[in-house]
Amino acid sequence: MFMPARVRVFTHCFSSLLAPYSSSSSSLCSLHFSRPFTTSISQSASPNVSATKTPKISVSDTTKFATNILFIPPGIEPNEVTDGMILTGSNIVLGPYAGDSKVKEVQFIGSSSRPKDCPKDDRPEFAMLGRSNVGKSSLINSLVRKKEVALTSKKPGKTQLINHFLVNRSWYLVDLPGYGFANAPESARMDWSSFTKGYFLNRESLVCVLLLVDASVPPQKIDLDCANWLGRNNIPMTIVFTKCDKMKNSKGKRPDENIKSFQELIKENYKIHPPWIMTSSATGLGRDELLLHMSQLRNYWDN
Ligand SMILES: Nc1nc2c(ncn2[C@@H]2O[C@H](COP(=O)(O)OP(=O)(O)OP(=O)(O)O)[C@@H](O)[C@H]2O)c(=O)[nH]1
Numbered sequence: 001m002f003m004p005a006r007v008r009v010f011t012h013c014f015s016s017l018l019a020p021y022s023s024s025s026s027s028l029c030s031l032h033f034s035r036p037f038t039t040s041i042s043q044s045a046s047p048n049v050s051a052t053k054t055p056k057i058s059v060s061d062t063t064k065f066a067t068n069i070l071f072i073p074p075g076i077e078p079n080e081v082t083d084g085m086i087l088t089g090s091n092i093v094l095g096p097y098a099g100d101s102k103v104k105e106v107q108f109i110g111s112s113s114r115p116k117d118c119p120k121d122d123r124p125e126f127a128m129l130g131r132s133n134v135g136k137s138s139l140i141n142s143l144v145r146k147k148e149v150a151l152t153s154k155k156p157g158k159t160q161l162i163n164h165f166l167v168n169r170s171w172y173l174v175d176l177p178g179y180g181f182a183n184a185p186e187s188a189r190m191d192w193s194s195f196t197k198g199y200f201l202n203r204e205s206l207v208c209v210l211l212l213v214d215a216s217v218p219p220q221k222i223d224l225d226c227a228n229w230l231g232r233n234n235i236p237m238t239i240v241f242t243k244c245d246k247m248k249n250s251k252g253k254r255p256d257e258n259i260k261s262f263q264e265l266i267k268e269n270y271k272i273h274p275p276w277i278m279t280s281s282a283t284g285l286g287r288d289e290l291l292l293h294m295s296q297l298r299n300y301w302d303n
């Protein structure tokens with residue numbers, strides 16, 4: 001049976017034993033659930049990037065404890081994981097598919113108002129998804145180290161179209177309109193469900209969705225609903241916590257506490273925890289690590 005590569009490999013075993021799902025999008029969730037990606041990897045697959053085999057050294061108690069919530073990429077067995085293979089500020093294990101993650105050039109290719117108008121060249125792509133103002137466009141600028149490749153604003157609703165940015169002439173970063181719009185003017189609201197959902201459900205070249213979650217606020221229902229919707233539709237995601245520099249927040253909880261709460265809520269729905277990483281576009285935190293993670297997803301995809 002034909003199954004897109006992304007479904008075979010990178011979905012995170014969304015549990016069918018879910019607590020009742022309250023989102024109005026539940027009618028879209030009739031697709032089958034995938035098996036854990038770790039069991040669907042071909043044993044004969046060989047990495048197409050050079051990688052030094054990490055010597056087996058003892059695994060700390062922390063790692064042993066965390067193994068069931070680590071993201072273990074293709075090419076590695078859970079018992080091969082050592083502390084040094086886990087990317088800082090994340091649950092992501094770096095595997096043999098990780099390769100050159102340097103951004104040498106970036107080109108803005110164009111904006112599309114409909115998913116069917118997006119580039120048709122099948123290059124692998126990563127899409128930024130998240131509430132309006134969470135920092136999607138800023139993260140693109142941070143990843144490519146350019147200030148205004150993607151336009152940002154303090155006001156929510158800045159990005160209104162599907163914007164494709166070609167990196168190193170070989171893969172795309174895709175900036176998308178945000179959902180939520182809690183503080184946005186009425187004119188900036190849009191029908192996220194018909195516009196952006198169509199993109200996620202039909203884009204064959206989508207390697208992974210980067211689901212951006214603001215770490216400076218407690219978990220929001222709309223973000224959890226979004227994560228659940230992606231899981232139910234077998235769309236692979238990496239949770240990217242943004243604004244982790246906002247540590248001096250005197251009111252409310254700190255980013256690390258908010259991240260922990262979000263993880264706890266996500267854990268209920270995923271048998272295998274999706275990859276997550278802490279970032280800040282203001283300080284560059286997590287930038288290199290996220291690029292490395294994307295390189296391993298991309299290289300496996302290309303394989
Ligand atoms: N402190 C801090 N501020 C950030 C960070 N990322 C983004 N911001 C700020 O958050 C605001 C929104 O950033 P954008 O990148 O435009 O957010 P967006 O998600 O693209 O928003 P929409 O296009 O409206 O959906 C801007 O004022 C950014 O400077 C971050 O990591 N730390």
Ligand SMILES: [Mg+2]
Binds near residue numbers: 137
């Ligand atoms: Mg934007």
